[in-house]
Amino acid sequence: MTDAVRRLFGTDGIRGVANRAPMDALTALRLGQAAGYFFSRGAHRHRVVIGKDTRLSGYMLEPALTAGFVGAGMDVVLVGPLPTPAIALLTRSLRADLGVMISASHNPFEDNGIKLFGPDGLKLSDAQEMEIEALMAQDPVGLVAPSRLGRASRLDDAPGRYIEAVKASFPKGRSLAGLRIVVDCAHGAAYKVAPTVLWELGAEVVSIGVSPDGFNINKECGSTAPGRLAELVRERRADLGIALDGDADRLVLVDEQGQVIDGDQILATVAESWAAQGRLNGTSVVATVMSNLGLERFLESRGLNLLRTKVGDRYVSERMRETGANLGGEQSGHMILSDFGTTGDGLVAALQVLAVLGEQKQPASEACRRFTPLPQRLVNVRYNGLSPLGDAGVKEAIAAAETRLGHRGRVLIRPSGTEPLIRVMAEAEEEGMVEETVESLAALIRARAAALPMKVEG
Known part of the structure; x- marks a missing residue:
């Protein structure tokens, strides 16, 4: 099967309008059956972790996927609304065979999507997705005998596990005491965990976008609409504004003057700091073809290389693994810091920038403006x-x-x-x-x- 004839999987899982094919309960059921069959290798009990963001349609897709996996003989662990990187982390932590995130990222509530992670916490390859899609065309697929059906349970301490993992990415012995931070969670998956992480690290936290109702995810808020965040940063005289998207794998920052800091500037800031500390693996940073030429020239002036991939954080991650790089991302705000996780994590990336602010004793308007972008x-x-x-x-x-x-x-x-x-x-x-x-x-x-x-x- 070639890309030309693929119908379901796109550059980041399956996406569509909720309750219409392919983002309907029937497709989710069949995906659960096919993916469950595909990942049921070996004699052990097989397990899948399922998380979601705050969209109304998650209530439809979550049970449909659960039914499919249970029917394929997999035990299902439900964790509720959590960021995409939390699902990747829990998949590895729980020794699961598969992780599933139900989210359409920065899209409006009408849309939804399904992302799959392998047991290593990495997004599936094109080849794996094509095999699963081919299995979905068979009827039936992967159904087990009644005695081998899976079970479903909830993991109540899942948010706490992720919170501790994110806090561990911040330098030991340091805190955010004395900093006022405004965080916009886009009424999405990080609406509880993001403010908690910042508060537990000592910051004075002002939270917006933390009242999801199933319909307001990403609506005039979050990383794709940081206008209100910028206003609030100025009004509250905050040191930094953090804007996440619906599943919190993307980050945009706002400095103390209310100016937006995009993914290219974040990459430059972290790369320069890590290189100076000897924390950057090799001399390369990975980004996509969309990253500004100004970033490339800045890195070259610091003796570093910019390796470009096609658009998509999955391709950034793949190139990082191929080259041994531990820092990569997209201009849009996906930041992959492989020392701390396997996929983009907006909250972890924000903490790395906050660490730089603490080291340099500079405001964000200075510390995070490392180069002048080309028009x-x-x-x-x-x-x-x-x-x-x-x-x-x-x-x-x-x-x-x-x-x-x-x-x-x-x-x-x-x-x-x-x-x-x-x-x-x-x-x-x-x-x-x-x-x-x-x-x-x-x-x-x-x-x-x-x-x-x-x-x-x-």
Whole structure:
């Protein structure tokens, strides 16, 4: 099965509108059966950990998945609303065969998603997802005899286990005493654990986005909408603002002046500190093709390398394992610190930045502004037929733009992994050059797309 014919799994598990295929109870049931069968290797009792965020549809998907896994002979451990990195951690801690997170991350409440983790706490590979998807097409799959059905139970101390693990990532003997921190939990999975971690480490905590009702997750709050957080940081004269997304694997910061600090600046801040302390494995930091060229130049000025991957924190994680790097992330705020976990963890990343603030005795506006980003612009071009990227004229135009920018910038043209979109991005030292490059390429791609025939399915 190739990417071209995959129907369910995308760049980060399965996503969709709740109560519509593929994000309906029937698909969740079949996924539980297929994944349960796939991971039931060996004679031991098999176990799966299931967590979720605060969306209303979690009440539908959680029992459907549970039924599927129980029917495949797996014992199910339910932990309720917890961040995605907590599920990865508990999967390893409980020696489970599989971990499942029910969340659509930063999307609105109408959407939901299902992410799978292997026994090592890592997201599944493309090959594993394709095998599970193939199993789901069989009828029935993985159903065991009545005597071998699994059981379901709840782990009441799951939040406490995660809280202690996150606190352990902060330097020993240090505290957050004297710091006022505003944390926005996006009415999502970290609404209890994030304020608790910061308070237990000694900070004065101002919490927002901590009243989930099933509908308000990510609504005008969280890492994709930090406006209210920025206002509150200024109003309360806080030292730092922390914005998480719905499943808390993504982080955006706000300095004491109310200015947003994105993932690239966070990577630069932590990388420089870790390199100085000898904590950075090797000389490489991993990021995606979307990270600003300013980050790459900053790291080079410090004797470090930026290794780029395609978009998706899973690909960042894979490259980190291949190269032995222990720091990676995305401009959007996914931060992977493999010394402390196997997947993006917004709360752990925030604590690493707070450790830097303590070391340098500087405000966030200084400590977390390590470089000046190059002007960057992204335009999405939608198409309805065949992809225009195979067109000879488009290829020539892209090559010409790359030559024109040379070492002063770069062009990135890539198809979306989830929609019929071409993402046209350019960055350069001069803003005018960025605008001209993006507009001309987008106009050409749009025109060539309109001239191509519709895609024939089948």
